[in-house]
Amino acid sequence: MPDCAGALQAARGGGMRDFPVHKKYELILALVVGISGHIFNLPVWVTLLCFSGWGFLFVAEKRGWPLPHRYILWVFACAAFAYVILKAGRRFDNDDGVILLCLMACLKPFEIKTHRDSMVTIFLAYFMVVSGLFFSATFIMTIHMIVAIILITGILVRVNQVEMRFRRSIRLATALTFQAIPLAVLLFVIFPRLPDSLWSVPTPNRAETGFSTTLSPGSVSEIVKSRAIAFRAKFRTTVPGYDKRYWRGIVFQRFNGTEWKVHHWTPRSSGGHDVTDRHDYILLREDTSSRWIFALDTPVMSPSEAILFADNTLADDKKNRRRKRFDLTSGEIQYNRALAAWERVSLRLPETGNEKTRKLAEAMFNQSESVEAYAEEILELFRDGGFTYSLKPPKLSGNIVDDFIFETKEGYCEHYASAFTFMMRAAGVPARIIGGYLGGEANPYGDYLIVRQSDAHAWAEIWVKNRGWVRYDPTGVVSPERLEGRNDVGADQSEAVDTAATNRGRFADRIMNQIRLGWDAVNYFWDVRVLSYTMDDQNRLFGRIGINMTHLKGRLILLGGSLAVVMFILGGFYLYYRYLRGRDTDPAKRYYMQFVRKLEKNGIPHHTWTGPMRYAEEAVTARPDLRKEINGITRLYVLIRYGNPAEPESLLKELQRLVSRFSTG
Amino acid sequence: MKAILKRNSIEYHRLPYNAPARRLYILPTRQGWLLFAVLTVMLIGSVNYNNNPGLVFTFLLGSMAIVSAIHTHKNLVGTTLLSISPQPVFAGDPLSVAVSLHSVGGRVLNLRVGFSGEESLPVNLPDERVQTVFPTIQTVSRGEHRLPPIIVSTEFPLGIFRAWYKFVSEDRFLVYPAPVSCPFSSSVDFIGMEEDGDIPSSGVDDFKELKSYAPGDPLQRISWKAYSRGRGLYTKIFQGYTGASLVLDWQDVYGDDAEARLSCLCDLVLKAHNMNHVYGLKLPGTYIEPGDAKDLQHREKCLTALALYRRPGEGE
Numbered sequence A: 001m002p003d004c005a006g007a008l009q010a011a012r013g014g015g016m017r018d019f020p021v022h023k024k025y026e027l028i029l030a031l032v033v034g035i036s037g038h039i040f041n042l043p044v045w046v047t048l049l050c051f052s053g054w055g056f057l058f059v060a061e062k063r064g065w066p067l068p069h070r071y072i073l074w075v076f077a078c079a080a081f082a083y084v085i086l087k088a089g090r091r092f093d094n095d096d097g098v099i100l101l102c103l104m105a106c107l108k109p110f111e112i113k114t115h116r117d118s119m120v121t122i123f124l125a126y127f128m129v130v131s132g133l134f135f136s137a138t139f140i141m142t143i144h145m146i147v148a149i150i151l152i153t154g155i156l157v158r159v160n161q162v163e164m165r166f167r168r169s170i171r172l173a174t175a176l177t178f179q180a181i182p183l184a185v186l187l188f189v190i191f192p193r194l195p196d197s198l199w200s201v202p203t204p205n206r207a208e209t210g211f212s213t214t215l216s217p218g219s220v221s222e223i224v225k226s227r228a229i230a231f232r233a234k235f236r237t238t239v240p241g242y243d244k245r246y247w248r249g250i251v252f253q254r255f256n257g258t259e260w261k262v263h264h265w266t267p268r269s270s271g272g273h274d275v276t277d278r279h280d281y282i283l284l285r286e287d288t289s290s291r292w293i294f295a296l297d298t299p300v301m302s303p304s305e306a307i308l309f310a311d312n313t314l315a316d317d318k319k320n321r322r323r324k325r326f327d328l329t330s331g332e333i334q335y336n337r338a339l340a341a342w343e344r345v346s347l348r349l350p351e352t353g354n355e356k357t358r359k360l361a362e363a364m365f366n367q368s369e370s371v372e373a374y375a376e377e378i379l380e381l382f383r384d385g386g387f388t389y390s391l392k393p394p395k396l397s398g399n400i401v402d403d404f405i406f407e408t409k410e411g412y413c414e415h416y417a418s419a420f421t422f423m424m425r426a427a428g429v430p431a432r433i434i435g436g437y438l439g440g441e442a443n444p445y446g447d448y449l450i451v452r453q454s455d456a457h458a459w460a461e462i463w464v465k466n467r468g469w470v471r472y473d474p475t476g477v478v479s480p481e482r483l484e485g486r487n488d489v490g491a492d493q494s495e496a497v498d499t500a501a502t503n504r505g506r507f508a509d510r511i512m513n514q515i516r517l518g519w520d521a522v523n524y525f526w527d528v529r530v531l532s533y534t535m536d537d538q539n540r541l542f543g544r545i546g547i548n549m550t551h552l553k554g555r556l557i558l559l560g561g562s563l564a565v566v567m568f569i570l571g572g573f574y575l576y577y578r579y580l581r582g583r584d585t586d587p588a589k590r591y592y593m594q595f596v597r598k599l600e601k602n603g604i605p606h607h608t609w610t611g612p613m614r615y616a617e618e619a620v621t622a623r624p625d626l627r628k629e630i631n632g633i634t635r636l637y638v639l640i641r642y643g644n645p646a647e648p649e650s651l652l653k654e655l656q657r658l659v660s661r662f663s664t665g
Numbered sequence B: 001m002k003a004i005l006k007r008n009s010i011e012y013h014r015l016p017y018n019a020p021a022r023r024l025y026i027l028p029t030r031q032g033w034l035l036f037a038v039l040t041v042m043l044i045g046s047v048n049y050n051n052n053p054g055l056v057f058t059f060l061l062g063s064m065a066i067v068s069a070i071h072t073h074k075n076l077v078g079t080t081l082l083s084i085s086p087q088p089v090f091a092g093d094p095l096s097v098a099v100s101l102h103s104v105g106g107r108v109l110n111l112r113v114g115f116s117g118e119e120s121l122p123v124n125l126p127d128e129r130v131q132t133v134f135p136t137i138q139t140v141s142r143g144e145h146r147l148p149p150i151i152v153s154t155e156f157p158l159g160i161f162r163a164w165y166k167f168v169s170e171d172r173f174l175v176y177p178a179p180v181s182c183p184f185s186s187s188v189d190f191i192g193m194e195e196d197g198d199i200p201s202s203g204v205d206d207f208k209e210l211k212s213y214a215p216g217d218p219l220q221r222i223s224w225k226a227y228s229r230g231r232g233l234y235t236k237i238f239q240g241y242t243g244a245s246l247v248l249d250w251q252d253v254y255g256d257d258a259e260a261r262l263s264c265l266c267d268l269v270l271k272a273h274n275m276n277h278v279y280g281l282k283l284p285g286t287y288i289e290p291g292d293a294k295d296l297q298h299r300e301k302c303l304t305a306l307a308l309y310r311r312p313g314e315g316e
Helices: A004-012 A021-036 A044-063 A070-091 A094-111 A115-132 A139-160 A166-190 A219-223 A342-347 A355-367 A371-384 A400-408 A413-426 A480-484 A491-495 A503-531 A535-545 A552-582 A587-601 A612-622 A624-642 A648-661 B002-008 B030-048 B052-076 B224-228 B258-274 B296-308
Strands: A229-235 A246-255 A260-262 A274-285 A306-308 A314-316 A325-334 A431-438 A441-443 A448-452 A456-464 A468-472 B025-028 B079-086 B094-103 B108-115 B120-125 B131-133 B136-138 B143-146 B150-154 B161-167 B172-176 B206-212 B234-239 B245-249 B278-283 B286-288
Touching: A021 A044, A021 A094, A021 A115, A021 A139, A044 A094, A070 A094, A094 A115, A115 A139, A115 B030, A115 B052, A139 A166, A139 A503, A139 B052, A166 B052, A219 A413, A219 A456, A229 A503, A246 A342, A246 A413, A274 A503, A325 A468, A355 A371, A355 A400, A355 A413, A371 A413, A371 A456, A371 A468, A400 A413, A413 A431, A413 A456, A441 A503, A448 A503, A503 B052, A587 A612, A587 A624, A587 A648, A612 A624, A624 A648, B025 B030, B025 B052, B030 B052, B052 B108, B052 B150, B052 B161, B079 B150, B094 B108, B094 B120, B094 B172, B120 B131, B143 B296, B172 B296, B245 B258, B258 B278, B258 B296, B278 B296, B286 B296
Parallel strands: B245 B278
Antiparallel strands: A229 A274, A229 A448, A246 A260, A246 A431, A274 A325, A306 A314, A431 A456, A441 A448, A456 A468, B025 B161, B079 B094, B094 B131, B094 B136, B108 B120, B108 B150, B143 B172, B150 B161, B206 B234, B278 B286
């Protein structure tokens, strides 16, 4: 009875395949490679647990120690899973999912018996690699991913061809990877992107750097300690000079005596301003832990994935996707309106407190001809009044503004901005504090600016009739070099330049600098072109080819269509496979196998290579009480299958009847 | 039966048989399906979060899986089946068939060769030399049977896809009836020879002389007395031995049915041969004259007759 399914069965290789268990070492290696991308993101206990589990396994294999019993492993697994799930509670997010995955990876190698087990382990390793990409996605991570794929695939090759040498397996895996790249690139470019998530999961709770929603003395000096990159900006038009590089992010409106807070009731912008001095640029956020997008002062439009508020701040919409790349336009807004009703919050001060400053403010205001003149007066006060700009000023207490202006006279940008704003409000001028960044290092390799947390800054805005909101930065008078791109007071203070340092040292520094910038440029390009490849990029690309994808319906149809085609192809394969398997047995064999399965359940194992007569002998030895039935069924089956009987149908019916009546009970 | 009718329209392959490049089957294995399921999950996750690196990974891995199918296919193309040699065997015993193959150019790894419905055995073809592998067929009933198709398959390199081709041969193999000890009536005092070693004193044949032991001489005939005296191994030769000849007759054996009798006769043939008797075989419709003692060809002739025995009136 030659047929495909018999072929399938034979090709499947019967029961236990030849499986050298010493390949366990390599499977563990695959898992280690898989977890390597995660090591810095996982909680320490998870990493330790995994490595100690694998280490134990490694040594146990070498020394022949017995492995823990299956049930112990299951209990342990359930306990660990329960711990993770309960600890996360309702805030279960992707990070917790990854922890569960790593736990599974830790336990799986304890139970490798068949070929299938080792394949599943390899797939676990792959899954760990991809989950690492959800944490961080830099150019380096992409390189790591490719190396990981090659290594793990090499081990997969070894698992299947156990006699192949390791080096050769790696070479084969490398060849496979590179041969796959063209198809992968094609799929990447054409596979449709979604504008929104299909479902939302709470985003991971990471340590927040950068600004929070409150500003108090010491806030900014805290932020500037870090030299981590906050974002990068690439200008399509001219690059603004140093003193124009104000990146506006958060507006602090409410003062309660000790700290400034964001005002909750900020409405959205209605847009439609007159704008001069436009700049178009791409902003690539590095730190996405907060919603705020630090756009160049002042953003005038909102890209589709962000919201522009009426106080000219930008935030990404709440869809729980921390998007990185935004195409923005900023410029100087020509205000031709009065102060809006909601903006009156910028006049409010607490009822009491800081009386000395209030009196000073009133006196100075009454002496000034205009609001601008008053502002200049305050700046003169700061410049000539014995004030200093310092990263670690003395702590303020009580009436903190009074304390600052009359006592300490020492502070960082937030102190000055706060004092300035307070004095403005005390004189009845609408004023607010802006938190953001000032500056940006130009990277000649990529033609973009790098803005770091150490560039964090706070300044003020006041409302001038007929001019609208005008920026005033008190820091400019106290520490003018700050506006020239040098922040001598700040994170660099520890690296005080010793002018006696040798030229060679400076040269080495310069080389290091160039390397650093070059590497940053590589990362930037990778980030912008590949990692941030979005729906809009895709639309643009397809638009150039001539395919219109702007309609949401069109996009969804394309996505649905592609998925459907993929599913269809795979499903077709699968059905074909099942069909072949289904044609596997002629009816006689099918009934016989039912009979065999009943016996197997009773503890009489059956192997593909055991002939029916032999199996009948074994069965009768195990269950002599069923001798008659076993022999009857076996003989009938043999007759039908091998004996070419004259009337097979009636015999088949008889066989079916006997088998269904057969029971080991 | 349908299967038989179908069989008549199947084409048979000839040796040497090259792997048919255009008619190889190729499908994902069970692990292959699992991998595609895993990739689908990764794909959905990456699309949902618009995570491009995840998409890169998923597409890269998926493309590798698909490209590996080409490697699987390539692994099989260029193999050639050279020869298939079944040896006759007794019913119920597994039949080992020597299958030789070699590869034309290039290494072929992780091949599996087996008969349809039976277990497959691994074989590698690291160079152009011929390799032989011995897949088995379970035999059940005696007679002449057609060889089941041979499946040559591979899962190289990743175990994700399996490619295979089938070789359907016209060859047949012979299965002798399973020998079964049974009662019989005969004038020949035959049984005594089965006990260990010593000749019964009431034996028909008398001891004649000793000759040097030659490998293949029945162990019952060795003179242990001589050996224990340090004289080496000698075989006892019996007088009048060559004169006696038996005819194993169908009617002399008793059995439930024809098959039982055939099994019995088979057992007798084997014993007679082992004891260097001269024997002949008489079946309804067949008579084989007694041949020379120790003649393997004669034994084969008798066993073949037993295997192919057809009851008078029985159709094909």
